[in-house]
Amino acid sequence: MFQSEALTEIIDTLSKNKLRTALTGFAVAWGIFIFVVLLGMGNGVENAMEEGFGKDAQNKISVSGGTTSEEYKGLQKGRPIHIYNEDAEILEEYFDEVTGYASTYWFGTKTANYKDKNGSYQTNGIGADGLEMENLNLLQGRFINGLDILHNRKVVLLGKTPYEELFDKDEDIEGKYLKIDGSSFLIVGVIEYNNPWENGRLLVPISTAQNIYNSGSDRIHNISLIVDADLSASKKLENKIRGFFGRKYDFRKDDKRALGVQNNIEEYGRAKGVIIAIKLFVMIIGILTLISGITGISNIMLISVKERTKEIGIRKALGARPNSIIKQVIFESVLITSLAGYIGLVLGAVLVEGINYLTKGGDSSAFLNPTVDIKTAIIATVVLIVAGALAGWLPARKAAKIKPIEALRYE
Amino acid sequence: MIKLHNIHKSYHVGKESLHVLKGIDLHIKEGELVSIMGSSGSGKSTLLNLVGLLDNYDEGTYHLDGNLMKNLTENQAAYYRNRFLGFVFQSFNLISFKNAQENVALPLYYQGVKREERNAIALEYLDKVGLKPWAEHMPNELSGGQKQRVAIARALASKPKLILADEPTGALDTTTSYEVMELLKEIHHEGMTVVIVTHEHDIAEMTQKVIHLTDGIIEKITEH
Numbered sequence: 001m002f003q004s005e006a007l008t009e010i011i012d013t014l015s016k017n018k019l020r021t022a023l024t025g026f027a028v029a030w031g032i033f034i035f036v037v038l039l040g041m042g043n044g045v046e047n048a049m050e051e052g053f054g055k056d057a058q059n060k061i062s063v064s065g066g067t068t069s070e071e072y073k074g075l076q077k078g079r080p081i082h083i084y085n086e087d088a089e090i091l092e093e094y095f096d097e098v099t100g101y102a103s104t105y106w107f108g109t110k111t112a113n114y115k116d117k118n119g120s121y122q123t124n125g126i127g128a129d130g131l132e133m134e135n136l137n138l139l140q141g142r143f144i145n146g147l148d149i150l151h152n153r154k155v156v157l158l159g160k161t162p163y164e165e166l167f168d169k170d171e172d173i174e175g176k177y178l179k180i181d182g183s184s185f186l187i188v189g190v191i192e193y194n195n196p197w198e199n200g201r202l203l204v205p206i207s208t209a210q211n212i213y214n215s216g217s218d219r220i221h222n223i224s225l226i227v228d229a230d231l232s233a234s235k236k237l238e239n240k241i242r243g244f245f246g247r248k249y250d251f252r253k254d255d256k257r258a259l260g261v262q263n264n265i266e267e268y269g270r271a272k273g274v275i276i277a278i279k280l281f282v283m284i285i286g287i288l289t290l291i292s293g294i295t296g297i298s299n300i301m302l303i304s305v306k307e308r309t310k311e312i313g314i315r316k317a318l319g320a321r322p323n324s325i326i327k328q329v330i331f332e333s334v335l336i337t338s339l340a341g342y343i344g345l346v347l348g349a350v351l352v353e354g355i356n357y358l359t360k361g362g363d364s365s366a367f368l369n370p371t372v373d374i375k376t377a378i379i380a381t382v383v384l385i386v387a388g389a390l391a392g393w394l395p396a397r398k399a400a401k402i403k404p405i406e407a408l409r410y411e
Numbered sequence: 412m413i414k415l416h417n418i419h420k421s422y423h424v425g426k427e428s429l430h431v432l433k434g435i436d437l438h439i440k441e442g443e444l445v446s447i448m449g450s451s452g453s454g455k456s457t458l459l460n461l462v463g464l465l466d467n468y469d470e471g472t473y474h475l476d477g478n479l480m481k482n483l484t485e486n487q488a489a490y491y492r493n494r495f496l497g498f499v500f501q502s503f504n505l506i507s508f509k510n511a512q513e514n515v516a517l518p519l520y521y522q523g524v525k526r527e528e529r530n531a532i533a534l535e536y537l538d539k540v541g542l543k544p545w546a547e548h549m550p551n552e553l554s555g556g557q558k559q560r561v562a563i564a565r566a567l568a569s570k571p572k573l574i575l576a577d578e579p580t581g582a583l584d585t586t587t588s589y590e591v592m593e594l595l596k597e598i599h600h601e602g603m604t605v606v607i608v609t610h611e612h613d614i615a616e617m618t619q620k621v622i623h624l625t626d627g628i629i630e631k632i633t634e635h
Contacts, residue, residue: 009520016508314504317465319493319521319569322485400485404492405465408504 006324010331017304024300024333025340028384031293032341035286035380036348040372042282044355046275047371058268061234063091063241064222064260068251081249081258084218085206088127091225094244097237100226102127105209105219112180112202114166121162123180123202125209125220139163140173141189148188148205155208156185160192161200180204183212227265234265290380297384298391301333305395312399313407322400326393333392334385341381348372412476412573412604413439413462419470420457431457432468433627439606441572444599446607446615449624456577458624459608463496463575464488476572493521497566499595501578503558505550511537511561512546518569529568536564540594556587563594567603574598576607580614592617 014021065081088101105125112121126144136143139160148155156178158166167173177184185204193199210217229237238261239253246253305312312325349372356371399407420432431454439445449455460466461473464480473480475495483491497518498504505514512533519529537543540560550558559579566574576595580588592614599605607618615621616635623630 008526012513013508310504311506314506315517315521316489317463317492317498317504318518318565319489321489321521324521403466405460408465408500 006327006331010328010335013328014332014335020300020304021336024297024304024336025343027293027296027300028337028340028388029344029347031290031296032344032377032381032384033348033351034289036345036372036377037351038282038286038289039376040348040352040355042279043371043373044352044359045278049271049275058264059227059229060224060264061227061238061241062222062224062260062262062264063245066257066260068255069257070252070255072252072255073250075250079251081245081251082219083221083223083245083249085210085220086218087245087248088220088223088225091223091241091244095237095240097227097229097233098225099228102224103206103220104222104224105206105214106221107209107213110180110202112162112166112178114176114178117166119162119165121159121200121202123204123209125206125213126203127206137192137194139190139192141187143189143191144203144205149207152207152211153205154183154185155188155205156180157188157203158190159199159201159203160190162202163190178202229265231265231269234263238263238266286380290384293384294387294391297333297337297388301329301388301391302395305329305392305399309399309402309407309410313402313404313410316400316404317408325400326396329392329396329399330389333388337385337388338381341384345377345381348377412441412443413437413606414474415462415471416473417471418458418461418468418473420454420461420466420468431627432461435471435627435629437622437629439604441604442599442602443620444596444605444607444618445620445622446609446618447622447624448609448612448615450610453624454627455608455610455624459575459577459606462606463498464492489521493518493569495572497569497571497574499559499562499566499574499576499579501581503550503555503562503582505558505561505565507550510547510549511542511553511564514550514561515565515568518565522569532568533564536568537561539567540564554587555583556590559583559587559591560594563591563598567598572604574603574605576605578608578610580609580611588614 063083065083068075068077068079068081071077085103088103092098092101104127107123107125109120110123111118112123113119127149140163141157144155144157147153158173158178163173166178173187173190176187178187179185180202191203193201206220210219227234227237241261242253242259245251245259246255249258251258312320315325316322352372402410415435415437418432418435418437419430422429422431435458447455447458457466461468462475464475464483467483475491478491480491492498505511506517509517512530515533515536516526516529519532524532534543534546537546540563542557542560542564545553545557545561550561553561559582563574563579566576574595579595580591583591588611595605595607596617605618607614609615619635621633621635623632
């Protein structure tokens with residue numbers, strides 16, 4: 001039915017009515033363009049926030065010692081609260097929600113050297129579980145394991161950054177030793193964190209760290225707990241943990257500064273809520289823009305058909321069948337909307353990709369990978385095309401029904 | 412070619428009913444050059460519109476080239492308009508964004524003639540009305556007489572059996588009017604049936620047969 005003859009006639013008519021064509025096209029292209037850009041931005045914000053959590057275990061609660069800010073049972077405020085190995089074990093034992101834990105002992109920055117190269121790196125003592133919790137990528141060798149901790153082995157796991165700075169490219173670490181503050185540690189592996197700024201670390205078994213740098217004390221800085229709980233349960237657990245430590249180390253349980261508790265479940269939930277709100281907002285604006293685009297085509301098609309009533313009358317007098325009139329108007333509408341929709345889609349995608357390219361590498365960016373969800377964009381374009389067809393069809397059908405003599409009289 | 416028997420037509424405006432044609436009997440034979448004369452309101456344009464299938468009648472029978480034209484669907488009407496009839500209007504009714512050649516080619520488009528062929532035919536008919544050099548011109552670049560000649564070329568291009576002209580000289584000055592009439596007479600000499608509606612006596616005088624219409628009935632028919 002749809003021969004190239006009809007297409008030629010339509011293109012002919014469209015190209016002779018440039019302003020009308022351009023206006024209709026613009027309304028559509030603009031609608032799609034804004035929609036795609038908004039979509040991209042929404043995704044960018046979402047990706048950036050997701051990345052901020054760095055796939056860092058979202059079911060994690062970490063606890064660290066702080067300083068009391070209130071007097072309690074005759075004890076002065078400003079007292080440091082220290083936590084110890086046993087605390088982690090007790091937490092796991094005592095609370096059902098806790099399914100695993102890892103302790104960390106922070107040394108601070110230490111000087112490390114290999115052959116003639118050296119550098120300063122944040123050095124942590126770590127329990128074996130901690131590595132699984134952090135969602136790390138093992139580049140070479142193995143993680144620190146339970147035996148390393150049990151036997152206070154002098155082994156070290158290198159972050160990506162010290163490895164790159166101290167070793168040749170692709171150098172094998174097997175059997176090599178790294179000197180940290182003058183003592184030799186056997187290198188067991190190289191790891192990469194999701195957050196690039198965490199890659200500058202050296203990790204040693206927590207027991208080794210406590211032995212060497214804290215003269216055998218059990219003190220730790222941080223306990224990461226893997227928790228099986230939803231948001232409200234995790235908040236309750238947080239409260240119970242504060243109560244437990246408050247009784248053990250004598251501070252008020254609502255003295256927030258005495259004990260640092262970071263509840264990833266809560267923070268992730270809150271961030272997720274913000275993301276959903278932003279996406280919803282963006283979606284609503286996008287849909288409103290599309291509606292204004294649709295209104296634009298409908299309006300222009302309505303006016304266009306109206307001002308062409310006489311032309312339609314002439315065409316009918318020359319032998320045009322009603323269907324060919326309707327078909328012509330609809331295909332005109334569809335041709336404009338699909339072409340303009342495509343242009344808007346491409347321009348929007350180009351802009352979004354451009355922003356993606358420009359923000360790449362910047363690490364504090366609010367956007368990350370502001371990609372266009374091509375499926376949604378295509379659905380939007382199809383909706384506009386259908387709307388355009390409908391917008392053309394309704395008035396065209398009316399016009400095609402008018403008796404030719406009335407259409408001819410129309411001025 | 413045209414056989415009308417007892418044709419009635421009324422227009423309804425609100426509750427008012429206007430009886431425009433009150434029983435028309437008319438026979439126009441193939442190859443005739445006929446004019447329909449009458450003052451405004453006599454029903455002459457209505458009659459032409461019925462014959463041209465641009466409007467429908469209430470009562471009676473109408474045979475076009477032996478085919479009964481009654482209760483036609485839009486598609487059937489479109490077919491007969493396209494294949495049997497060629498229109499020439501007082502206000503030319505050219506499509507403003509198409510040039511002379513494309514306007515002439517338009518009825519052929521609805522006949523399904525390929526672009527190249529219909530452009531060639533259009534040029535041929537433009538040549539016939541003496542406007543070949545103006546083929547690329549848009550309607551607003553042409554004079555009234557030229558526009559009407561383009562319209563005549565358009566009416567002829569589809570090789571109809573019948574040319575219907577509604578006040579073809581109504582918008583033209585006397586000299587131009589006579590030129591247009593000469594053209595229509597020439598077409599008639601080549602064998603075409605031509606029906607012209609006019610209220611001008613001198614125009615009607617140029618046809619073989621004049622049908623005088625008064626108040627919706629045929630008053631008399633004069634032959635020259």
